[in-house]
Amino acid sequence: MMRLAAVAVLALLLVLTAVRTPPAHAQPSAVETAAGFAPDTHVRVASITKPFVAATVLQLVDEGRIDLDASVEHYLPGRVRGEGIDASRITVRQLLRHQSGLPEYFDDVTEVPQLPVTGERLLDMALSRPAQFEPGTQMRYTNTNYVVAGLLIEKVTGRPAADEVTARIILPLGLFDTYFPAPGDRGLRAPFARGYELVDGRRTDVTDFNASAAAMSGDLVSTNEDTTAFLTALLDGEVVPPALLEEMMRTVPMPDGEGVLDYGLGLGRIALPCGVTAWGHAGDIPGYHSFVAKTVDGPAISMTLTQEPAADSPAADPRGDVLTALYCP
DSSP, rough: OGGGGGEEEEEEEEEEESSSSSOOOOOOOOOOEETEEEEEOOOEEGGHHHHHHHHHHHHHTTTSSSTTBBHEEEHHHSSSSEEEGGGGGGGHHHTTTOOSOOOOSSSSGGSSSOOOOOHHHHHHHHHOOOSSOOOSSSSOOTTHHHHHHHHHHHEEESSHHHHHHIIIITTTOOTTTTBBBTTTTSSOOOSSSOOOEEEETTEEESSOGGGGTTTTTTOOEHHHHHHHHHHOOOOOOOOOOOSHHHHHTTTTEOOOOOTTTOOOOOOOEEETTTEEEEEEEEEETTEEEEEEEOOOOOOEEEESHHHHHHOOOOOOOHHHHHHHHHHOO
């Protein structure tokens, strides 16, 4: 972990906010400056999509339309089958907690076709590979789980998963700078921050991206204001009923989490060195490396790197140090 002073070195790459729920009527402001970029600047939040999707599934659970302990086969009969893969043995709960054993649909984003692709196509890519393990016996973070969760939402509601998440979560919370890109839309709405990666040792602009490659596992575009507003509302009990929020917060250890990071239903638990527990999710996609977190009774914090530091940099991943700085003064 980096020293706190190293945060300043990342001024052009990092935006950090610690807020309560921001006003839904906030207007766009300037994009990138020498001090970073404004908290209402659009970025790709990648896997921060997952708690939005999990919350949508749990609303459907509350309505009696989905059972967390029912099989995936019950909702998607005959669809999720492959080598060592039997959807009748995978529950919805296991999907959301990454305990299904389903294979990852890609190991590298370059494997995804550079044309708009659907969740169905991504699932087919995954099913061409064998299962990773028997359902419920392990936990392994796998994007395919949330691709399938999106298909489940579509089957149960009869609407595209993106529309359902928007109608149930995004619009009611006033997250007007949060959206799912239209099929084939490779750009971002203004104002936005450009994203960069090191390609063959050279800083390369990777802002324009085939967003459909992530589907419900990481397609969302948002802002630091909106992600903090969402997580604040979620942990304040405004998104799902208390009993289902408790289900979200029932965690299992993550491999290599070293006892610090556990995972529930679309929500991670972070054990900080001072004994404080934070909840949130990270998101990583080419050009954008984001994180949002909150303690149950404290402020929310979000941050985005628009270029991932080199692995051997003293600031290789500042997220843990930023959380410690806020919650463990």
